[in-house]
Amino acid sequence: MECFRWLWAKPEVCCPFGAAFSRILAEVKAAEDAPMRETPVFLNVYDVAASVHWINSLFANHYSPLKLGGAFHVAVQIGNEEWSYGYRQRGTGVYRMMPRSLPHYRESVELIPTKLSEQEIARLYYFLAQQWPGCEYNLLQRNCCHFASEVSLLLGAGDLPEWTFRFADLGCAAAQAIGLLETSAVISGI
Structure with missing residues (x-):
């Protein structure tokens, strides 16, 4: 030695x-x-519109430990920037903004901090902008909740609370059950 x-x-x-x-x-x-640098991650929850605020308050009260769901818009806050997804005819549906800057802000849910570096976070944003075109937005099957869920998992921030997308999932299941939505599942080799 x-x-x-x-x-x-x-x-x-x-x-x-x-x-x-x-x-x-x-x-x-x-x-x-050196201690590993972590960036705080939050899920920012908004009421879709002022008119649904009372419904959301009934089913997902701020102070209730049990939340059933509601009609929400969600965005993931990474440090001092918020990412979300919405409909656009052309280009990406992914956009960035100041945290909690949209109307009808409801609450923030703290997620697990990410250990990704600033460069990795920037690359992730670019990747997601390519993978989430605005024209593929679907209110029930590919919306801001689905986007936020993927972002959270890719950041290592864990799963989103189920109540944030429960009503969208129930609406999608009901629409499929009565034949309003076509499923795009393809089973190869059959």
Whole structure:
């Protein structure tokens, strides 16, 4: 072990591979010792419109431990930026804004902080903008709740509370049951 003594030595001690290698080892050691930076993540919940506020208050009261659901718009807040998804004829349906800046803000639900770096978060936004075109928005099958759920999972922030998208899921199931929506499930090889 004596021949590897320089690995644990202070960076200013000369190592057999040169000063540049010593600096790299010092940077790696500093990075390992530094606490991992986490970015807070929240799910910001909005009433879809003022007219449904009373319905949402009945089924998803702020202070109730049991929330059944409601008609919500949701967005994921990552640090000081909020991401959401909506309909557009062309281009992406993904957009960014200041947190809690939309009308009819209801509440924020704290999620697990993300360990992604700022660069990884920026790449994730670009990826999602490509994967979520605005013309594919569907009120029941591909909406802001589905987008927020995917964002949250990709950030490592966990699942969204079920009550945020329960009514949309129930509406989708009911519409499919009575034949209003076509399912796009394709089973290959049958």
